[in-house]
Amino acid sequence: MGVPITFMDKYNPEQFEIIGMDVFLMKDLINKAVYFYINGRKLYARIVIKNKKL
Numbered sequence: 001m002g003v004p005i006t007f008m009d010k011y012n013p014e015q016f017e018i019i020g021m022d023v024f025l026m027k028d029l030i031n032k033a034v035y036f037y038i039n040g041r042k043l044y045a046r047i048v049i050k051n052k053k054l
Contacts, residue, residue, distance in 0.1 A: 002046035019048040 002022055023045050036043045
């Protein structure tokens with residue numbers, strides 16, 4: 001799941017695993033930095049997390 005950087009204030013390492021930043025994960029996947037846009041506006045980067053209890 002992608003969450004905003006403000007998630008770090010509430011981060012609980014027992015509940016969530018941080019996978020990485022969306023831009024860097026896409027760069028690793030396709031060897032190119034990818035930025036996400038909606039209606040021509042660049043979105044803020046997201047932290048990709050995984051729930052450990054699933």
